[in-house]
Amino acid sequence: MKKVKLAFHWQILIGMAIGVIWGILAVKFGWKEFTLYYIKPWGTIFINLLKLIAMPLIVVSLINGVGQLKDISQLSRIGFKTIGLYLLTTVIAISVGLLIVNVSRPGDFFPKDQAVEFEQKFAENVKQKEATAVKMEEEGPLQFLIEIVPDNIIGAMSDNTSMLKVIFFALLFGVAMISIPKKNTKYVRRLFENLNEIVLKIIDFIMKMAPLGVFALIGGLIVDITGDNLEDTKYLFLSLGVYSITVIIGLLLMIFLIYPLFIKFFTKIKLGNFFKSLSPVQLLAFSTSSSAATLPLTMETAEEKLGVSEEVSSFVLPLGATINMDGTSLYQAVAAIFLAQVYGMDLGLSGQLTIILTATLASIGSAAVPGAGMVMLIIVLASVGIPSEGIALIFAVDRPLDMIRTAVNVTGDSTITSIIATSEKKINLDIANS
Numbered sequence: 001m002k003k004v005k006l007a008f009h010w011q012i013l014i015g016m017a018i019g020v021i022w023g024i025l026a027v028k029f030g031w032k033e034f035t036l037y038y039i040k041p042w043g044t045i046f047i048n049l050l051k052l053i054a055m056p057l058i059v060v061s062l063i064n065g066v067g068q069l070k071d072i073s074q075l076s077r078i079g080f081k082t083i084g085l086y087l088l089t090t091v092i093a094i095s096v097g098l099l100i101v102n103v104s105r106p107g108d109f110f111p112k113d114q115a116v117e118f119e120q121k122f123a124e125n126v127k128q129k130e131a132t133a134v135k136m137e138e139e140g141p142l143q144f145l146i147e148i149v150p151d152n153i154i155g156a157m158s159d160n161t162s163m164l165k166v167i168f169f170a171l172l173f174g175v176a177m178i179s180i181p182k183k184n185t186k187y188v189r190r191l192f193e194n195l196n197e198i199v200l201k202i203i204d205f206i207m208k209m210a211p212l213g214v215f216a217l218i219g220g221l222i223v224d225i226t227g228d229n230l231e232d233t234k235y236l237f238l239s240l241g242v243y244s245i246t247v248i249i250g251l252l253l254m255i256f257l258i259y260p261l262f263i264k265f266f267t268k269i270k271l272g273n274f275f276k277s278l279s280p281v282q283l284l285a286f287s288t289s290s291s292a293a294t295l296p297l298t299m300e301t302a303e304e305k306l307g308v309s310e311e312v313s314s315f316v317l318p319l320g321a322t323i324n325m326d327g328t329s330l331y332q333a334v335a336a337i338f339l340a341q342v343y344g345m346d347l348g349l350s351g352q353l354t355i356i357l358t359a360t361l362a363s364i365g366s367a368a369v370p371g372a373g374m375v376m377l378i379i380v381l382a383s384v385g386i387p388s389e390g391i392a393l394i395f396a397v398d399r400p401l402d403m404i405r406t407a408v409n410v411t412g413d414s415t416i417t418s419i420i421a422t423s424e425k426k427i428n429l430d431i432a433n434s
Contacts, residue, residue: 012398015211016218023222032223040220046213047391049206050378055157055166056199058379062170064196067177067189078420082316085416086324087360092258093326093408094356097250097333106242107341148357167361243338244397250330251401251408259415267422269306269432277305277432278414285410286403291321294410302414307428308421316420320413327405327412329359332380339381339390351384358383 006014026035150156150165157166177185260271281301285294299317302308336355340347347355358380377391421427 011211012214015214019215019218020222022215022219026219026223035219035223039216040223041216043213043216043220046206046209046217049209050391053199053202053206056195057203058166059157059170060192060195060199062167063174063177064192067174067185067192078312078315078424081423082319082416082420083323085419086320086412089258089262089326089412089416090324090329090360091356093250093254093330093412094333094359096253096258097247097330098337098352098355100250100253101246101334101337104242104246105341106239106246107338109239109242110342171361239342240394240397243334243394244401246338247331247334247401248404250334251327251404254326254330254408255411259411262415262419266419267427268429269418269422269427273433274306274414274418277301278411281410281414282407285406291325291406291409291413294406295321298410298413302417305431306414306418306421307431308417309426309428312421312424312426313417316417317413320416324412324416325409327408330408331401331405332359332377335377335391335394336380336384336386338394339386340384342390343386345386347384354384355380 022035022039026032148165148168150169153166153169156169177188182189263269263271263274278301281294281298284297285291295317298321299313302313302317303310333355336359337347337352340351381387381390418427418432
């Protein structure tokens, strides 16, 4: 009899459900100490594993991604145009997320007593961030750019709060690598390709622990938050509901407002035809939560349904699957501000600019597979001093949001590909509008 394997998202949801049930029972029957001493540590181990792989992932993925370009000349014209548009839409997505989350303020629905407790618990971290912000204001508006350039890359790699410095070095390394004749760097390229496969496999191993990690995180979180009062549980889920709706609104704005504007003003493709052609791609992305897994269908659709030439699609779409993560970046921005609100941290303009910069650069190195977005979120949180343990609050709703943001990612890829093909006169409008 063939053994049936339960789908990963169902494993996550089951882990979440058991965690909720355990947390409620622990509060009701007085299992608080057992939960905190013997259940919650497994959640902490899961968080530590995510932190562990964050630095290797960003270094290897970035260098490998840039190294996929044939040579430095490929960065000219189509290359710079493609990367520029991808970065532009990413910045727009992050800005949309920041705007919506600052208006809706989902963190304000978090239990007030617990919010104060969290604020007191991490008061020292908040004061340090405030002191750093004041110092940056005194040093000038460009100080954050100075902070990007490391004076010691080994030191930067040993500190998860120095991700921007590591990203800068990885990009510099990658650009230098493709500037050298390919025959002289073939072994280095192969090394990073293999390292990238190893890192992705490690993430696969870590994510196998996700159901247990989610159970431990949610169970420990409910015990931490509710204490002896189960009434606070409903406020927790209210807060998560408002947070989820905030993310979804931002993602829908990207699909139904931002991308249509780009298509309308920069191409001659009819919007109805564009979305009709792209709907199978979006559905596959929604079901797999993987831009990489969707890539073959995305390329086929671009060429056969949108009339994009193979020359453009074969370059722009694989690059997009590597560096264009609009939906993921928007989600990271909303999540970061939500957790800052929960912890009582006022990031201010400088902190939110740091989120825009970090989320944009982190999206370049984000692997196009399920689970990598959570690792990238660790990077964004670390950049502004938000305790990474806070992802326990949002892990429960991450999977359905991941499905939607992946659909946004592939829509963005196809939008930019259509624009590039139009600008290069490499598109057949008869096919696109038939």
